[in-house]
Amino acid sequence: MTSRKELGRGERVLPGVYRLRLPLPWPGVPHCNAWAVKAGDGFVLFDTGMHQQDSLANLERALAMCNLRLEEVRLVVCTHAHSDHCGQAATIVEKVGCELWMHPSHELMNRMVEDPDAVLARRLEVARQSGVPEEPLRRYAAERGTPESGIVGPIAPDRELVAGVTVATDLGDWVAYETPGHSPSHVCLFQPERRLLISGDHLLGRISLYFEFGYSPDPVGEFLSSLELVEGLDARLCLAGHGRTFTDVHAHIEGNRDLVAKHLDGVLKALDGNQPTAFEVVTLVHGDALSEQNAHWLLSQTLGYLTHLEAIGKVTRIDGETERWAA
Numbered sequence: 001m002t003s004r005k006e007l008g009r010g011e012r013v014l015p016g017v018y019r020l021r022l023p024l025p026w027p028g029v030p031h032c033n034a035w036a037v038k039a040g041d042g043f044v045l046f047d048t049g050m051h052q053q054d055s056l057a058n059l060e061r062a063l064a065m066c067n068l069r070l071e072e073v074r075l076v077v078c079t080h081a082h083s084d085h086c087g088q089a090a091t092i093v094e095k096v097g098c099e100l101w102m103h104p105s106h107e108l109m110n111r112m113v114e115d116p117d118a119v120l121a122r123r124l125e126v127a128r129q130s131g132v133p134e135e136p137l138r139r140y141a142a143e144r145g146t147p148e149s150g151i152v153g154p155i156a157p158d159r160e161l162v163a164g165v166t167v168a169t170d171l172g173d174w175v176a177y178e179t180p181g182h183s184p185s186h187v188c189l190f191q192p193e194r195r196l197l198i199s200g201d202h203l204l205g206r207i208s209l210y211f212e213f214g215y216s217p218d219p220v221g222e223f224l225s226s227l228e229l230v231e232g233l234d235a236r237l238c239l240a241g242h243g244r245t246f247t248d249v250h251a252h253i254e255g256n257r258d259l260v261a262k263h264l265d266g267v268l269k270a271l272d273g274n275q276p277t278a279f280e281v282v283t284l285v286h287g288d289a290l291s292e293q294n295a296h297w298l299l300s301q302t303l304g305y306l307t308h309l310e311a312i313g314k315v316t317r318i319d320g321e322t323e324r325w326a327a
C-alpha cells in the first residue's frame with residue numbers, strides 16, 4: 001500500500017492518440033493503460049480501467065489532461081475480459097450511450113461477477129486435485145472470502161470483436177486479431193498503414209507472463225500461436241495495456257518466447273525421475289518464492305505449462321484422486 005494516492009493521468013503519444021494511465025489497487029501492478037484515439041467529433045476508447053472507488057473520476061481526470069471529455073466517447077473497445085481492461089465498460093456505455101465491442105469469450109468475466117463463490121469453489125477443486133494440502137487451502141478459502149471483482153456489472157457487448165472486425169478512427173481503421181493465451185477473450189488491434197498495435201496484455205513492455213488456465217484447452221500453446229500471428233503484422237509501435245509504449249516489438253516477441261521456453265524447461269526438469277503432483281512441481285521449481293499470496297498464480301501457471309507439455313507429447317497426466325505427471 002502506498003500512502004500517496006495514485007491519480008489518473010493522460011498524455012498525448014501521437015497526434016490523435018492518447019495514453020490514459022489509470023491507477024490499480026494491485027501490488028506490483030500500480031496502473032493500467034486505456035487508449036483514446038480520435039474519431040470524428042469524439043474518440044474511441046480502447047479499454048477502460050478497473051471499477052473501484054474514484055475510478056471514473058480518475059478516467060475523467062486523465063481525459064481532461066488530454067483535453068478530452070467522457071461525453072465524447074463514441075465507442076468502447078476492450079482488448080480482453082480482465083477487470084483492469086473492461087471493469088468500467090458498463091458504466092461508460094450507460095453514461096454516454098455508445099456501443100461496447102468485445103470478444104465473445106468474455107462470459108468467464110460475467111460468471112465471476114454473477115457467482116464469484118462458484119469460481120472460488122472451482123479454484124479450490126483444481127487446487128485439491130493438484131495436490132495442494134488441505135490446511136493451506138482452507139486458510140486460503142477463509143481469508144480470500146468473496147473477492148472483489150473490479151467489474152461494475154455483467155457485460156453485454158453490442159458487437160463481437162472477432163478476427164477481421166475493423167474499428168474506424170481518424171488514424172485509419174484498426175483491424176482486430178484474436179490473440180488468446182493471456183485470456184481466451186484477448187484481441188489485439190492493428191492499424192496497418194501506421195503499423196500501430198494496441199496489444200492489451202498480450203505484449204507488455206516489461207515481459208510478464210500470465211495464462212488464464214482452465215477455460216481453453218492449451219493457453220500456453222495458444223499464446224505461442226498468438227505471438228506468431230502478431231509477429232507477422234510487423235508492428236512498429238506497441239500501445240500496451242500496462243507501462244510505456246515501445247518500438248522493439250520483435251525483440252519483445254522473442255523475449256516472451258524465450259521466457260516460455262525457460263519455464264517449460266524448468267517444469268520438465270522437475271519431472272525428471274519423478275511423478276510429482278502439479279503442486280509438487282510448483283515447490284520444486286519455485287521453492288522459497290512460494291507464498292500464500294502467489295500460490296494460486298504459480299499453480300495455475302504451472303498447470304498451464306504441464307497441459308502444454310502434454311499437448312505436445314512431452315509429458316503424461318496420470319489420473320487419480322490427485323493428478324500426477326510423468327515425463
Ligand SMILES: [Zn+2]
Pocket residue numbers: 080082085182183201
Ligand atoms: Zn489481462
Ligand SMILES: [Zn+2]
Pocket residue numbers: 032082084085201241242
Ligand atoms: Zn492487464
